[in-house]
Amino acid sequence: MTLDEIRVHIDAIDSQLLDLLSQRADLVHEVGVVKKRDGLQIYAPEREDALLKKLVAMNEGRLPERSIRAIYREIMSAALALEDDMKIAYLGPEGTWTHQAAIKKFGHSVEYLPQANFAEVFDQVARRKASYGVVPIENSTEGAVSHTLDLFVDSPLRICAQILLRIENNLLASIPREEIKTLYSHPQVFGQCKNWILRHFPNADLVEVSSTTRAAQIASERASEGAAALGGTLAAELNQLEIIESSIQDRATNTTRFLVVSEKTCPPTGNDRTSILFAVRDQPGSLVDALKAFNAFEINMSKIESRPSKQKDWEYIFYVDLAGHCEDPKLADALKELETHCSLVKLLGSYPDSEE
């Protein structure tokens, strides 16, 4: 076939695809009407998870899994926008890693609301000015994002999904490497690139700012003073900076786990994770007794973090992630048992334990 002949076939398929997408949009519109009538959540992570798994398994063509997921991410993003005036709050400004994580989950058709800090993200969702919020919870190199953990103590919000995003940090500047005197970035990113900084910029001043996008803005504004930033490629593009060196994080597989918070948690999918927080009574052996509850009901605990309670010195809140859904009978029993050893137990949510 000649190029023109192949393109005639592609045009015919595209017209069928568009017709099918319009038919899908009509059905999605109906779903939105039913959900609003029945007071159901518009975003359905359990349905998206099941749909993506089914499509990937069904696929016999030459498109790789990554492409199927990316295409359907945008199809479902368009669906979300059709069903509701969907607004997603995230730590801004535009171009932060949290923004990129949010786009990975919700696609390009919904509206994004950049916020000045994590507390504002929670607040916008609690006040229903945003439908969902996206916040980082932990990084595979640097560990927990303690500010996010602390916000869950007093928040009425629940976790309904998680997002895993590979984080590739870069040295960004509009000046040559030799002229760089000060590095700007978010404290988490400095932590992720500690060894690289010691090796390449042992004498540079490190200045912590609220986000990698803010760091890139400063690198652009104060180039004449020797400013550079550590951050992602989107932050570079938005601020017309060069990538002086790419992939500078100490661990190649550096990944951040983000959470989606909303008013409600997510129904079971068969492969779920549950996050809780608890405080134990101030008496000998109380933490061991509390943790025994998971052992007794054979619940796998994948993570534990502690944070000062901020109520009393040397008193702690523990954050735990468990395998399973809070509606699973074994996990529900383990949580009941846990309550007998604790002064506080709070369920933060159950959500698909996806690797995406």
Ligand SMILES: O=C(O)C(=O)C[C@]1(C(=O)O)C=C[C@@H](O)C=C1
């Ligand atoms: O099935 C639903 O509940 C829908 O809202 C439709 C749909 C889709 O496009 O398939 C869109 C958004 C939801 O998060 C899940 C799935």
